[in-house]
Amino acid sequence: MAKQIYFEEVEVGADLPPLIKHPTTQQLVKWAGASDDYYQIHYDKDFAMANNLPGVIVHGWLTFSFLGQLVTDWMGFEGELKKLGCSYRGMNFPNQDTICKGKVTKKYDKDGQHFVELELKAENPKGEVLVPGNATVVLPTKKK
């Protein structure tokens, strides 16, 4: 865990440290079990191909979870995640990197809390954005 980040240290336009994940077919099976999602397009190649897919694909929720990890890693123990969203634009395939990136788009005070908005994306190794997303977090302040 990196050290705690504070609201004052955050600048609009700044990038989050990227998170590189490498989902394997084994991880997809682990995810299927842990999340109770047994849709066969995620582990049965024949089934996936019969559904017009080129092969098994990574669960949308797993790529979404990678974006969650990117944000919770960045905001530290004292940060609070208020909102996390994404849309699934392209298929994410296993056995290659999923590169998760984030950027600060806005910071503001509201109701005595310090909000930061982030733009997120999960890319494949070709740099194609498969899953764009967004998050809203509340960060601690250094002021007493």
Place this chain on the structure above:
Amino acid sequence: MAQESSITEEMRKAIGVESAPVVFDVEKGAVKKFAQAIEDPNPLFQDETVAKKSKYGGIIAPPTFPSMLRNPAVVDRIFNFDTPLKGLLNGGNELEFFKPIKVGDVITVTAKINDVKERTGGMGKMIFFFNEVTYKNQKGEVVCIGRQTLIRHEVKEKK
């Protein structure tokens, strides 16, 4: 040229109908397994000693944990709608958090279809279902609201 709607009467009637609740005990092992499936080593999700010293006072679930707090009624309904659009894909998710989900919580999950829209795109005809899922804890507090877009789409026959 007027085109026939792919949205059926059965689909329209399902809008706004709340599913029967499904109740989950949030178990430590399940949370740990979930974090391990993401391969997310954050100690707040797995390490009792560290999590106890945090402001949460114990292990909390990763943000996407509601994924496994499944109320299958709505998804099953969408999967089983009688339509020539045989494919089913997840278009997007949004989670709004009000309280952390902690180990030991008892979460009640209800779901409904908020809206149905149709569109033609790269996969041919598509029907979008906009769903809302509400997660309440044992005190009746809403801990999270989930919004999901599910898509029924055309599957072309293999030549």
